[in-house]
Amino acid sequence: MYNKKELKETRAGFGDALAFIGNKNKKIVALCADLTNSMFMNKFKVEFPDRFFQIGIAEANMMGIAAGLSIGGYIPFTGTFANFSTSRVYDQIRQSIAYSYKNVKICASHSGLTIGEDGATHQSLEDIGLMKMLPGMTVINTCDYNQTYAATISISKFYGPVYLRFGRPSVVNFTKKNQEFNIGKAILLTKGKDLTIVCTGHLVWESLKAYKFLYEKEGIECEVINIHTIKPMDETTILKSIDKTKCIITAEEHNYFGGLGESIARIITTKRCNIPQEFVAVNDTFGESGKPMELLNKYEINCESIINKVKILLKRKKII
Missing domain, CATH: 3.40.50.970 (Thiamin diphosphate (ThDP)-binding fold, Pyr/PP domains)
Structure with missing residues (x-):
């Protein structure tokens, strides 16, 4: 694929x-x-x-x-x-x-x-x-x-x-060559019933790796959505997905505050209720010097972090 x-x-x-x-x-x-x-x-x-x-x-x-x-x-x-x-x-x-x-x-x-x-x-x-x-x-x-x-x-x-x-x-480089880029339109990469992963930038590929691991190893079906346009946001695609999965993770190479995750939280609080959300993002800190993958691993902005958040989120979903 x-x-x-x-x-x-x-x-x-x-x-x-x-x-x-x-x-x-x-x-x-x-x-x-x-x-x-x-x-x-x-x-x-x-x-x-x-x-x-x-x-x-x-x-x-x-x-x-x-x-x-x-x-x-x-x-x-x-x-x-x-x-x-x-x-x-x-x-x-x-x-x-x-x-x-x-x-x-x-x-x-x-x-x-x-x-x-x-x-x-x-x-x-x-x-x-x-x-x-x-x-x-x-x-x-x-x-x-x-x-x-x-x-x-x-x-x-x-x-x-x-x-x-x-x-x-x-x-x-995994997306289609000569693709049509529609501003403000999210891309549904995988279909799933258990959980929604909304991701952007470098975290899209990490989310796909997490999807593959979770499906093959644990039978968890994640719906992965590539949000290339942070603003204007494709609310319709997001709401359609969480209406099915009832929970969502956001993944981004950005501060926890002010990024994709907070935009999604605004949509949830104004359009839906009782939808648990977990964040994969930098936790209110500056970075430091290091090799790119070493930094992503240290700051928990990677495939493994997404997998861990999925497990936390699914437990929260059961409680609700």
Whole structure:
């Protein structure tokens, strides 16, 4: 069902798609904050030098320029690390982009713990919360190369501010090639009756591994849903699933506060009652320097943690 052998960077999906859409639409421009190689924006820079702007280590200025370019009818794609794309420039995004609903695509790599050795100062674990709170901001968090490629193409055709989040490491590229990316529409990956796992980003593959283990070893049937769009959320798909399973786990490479899990909790409290929920997320702490998988294991953001939470949740479900 899934290609387990191919490993590719999600950021490469962004870079390849950016060059592709640059050839399709002359209104697309790219801005980078001194990280062209890391953001895989080289292809665009080489092919469209007159539409590529190297701003340097001046991220706030980059957001202001992007907002101005959008007024002129261009479609700006900004590129830097997630931490520098959000917290460092939050005022500029709020005032110059979100408030006036500018057609700017804020594209952020190296998100979460998996930036690895760069450590806590670079590991953005608050960015989803920051961006989803901005009125009118669309927030997308992709899981592999193919989905990031498709999402980049999709947001180029969508009018309005977008935050596109992806990662640094090579990860399993398991979703379909040449897929259609529907903003705001969740993807049901597996069907199950016992429990719902809602996941995003790098935790989608970890959730699929958990699903396989639980089904083969213990006969537990989990319904796994890939939430690539955090905002707007596909409430219909989520509610349909929990109406069947009566319980839910959320899994994300983000802080426990402000991320996917809290968005799901809001849906449950306003639309349903007596639906137990467990969270797989960073528990209100900063990260540290280390290899990506070592960090995911230490902070319990992995397949094993999902499996453990499933067992806890099923016990809670029986009590209710």
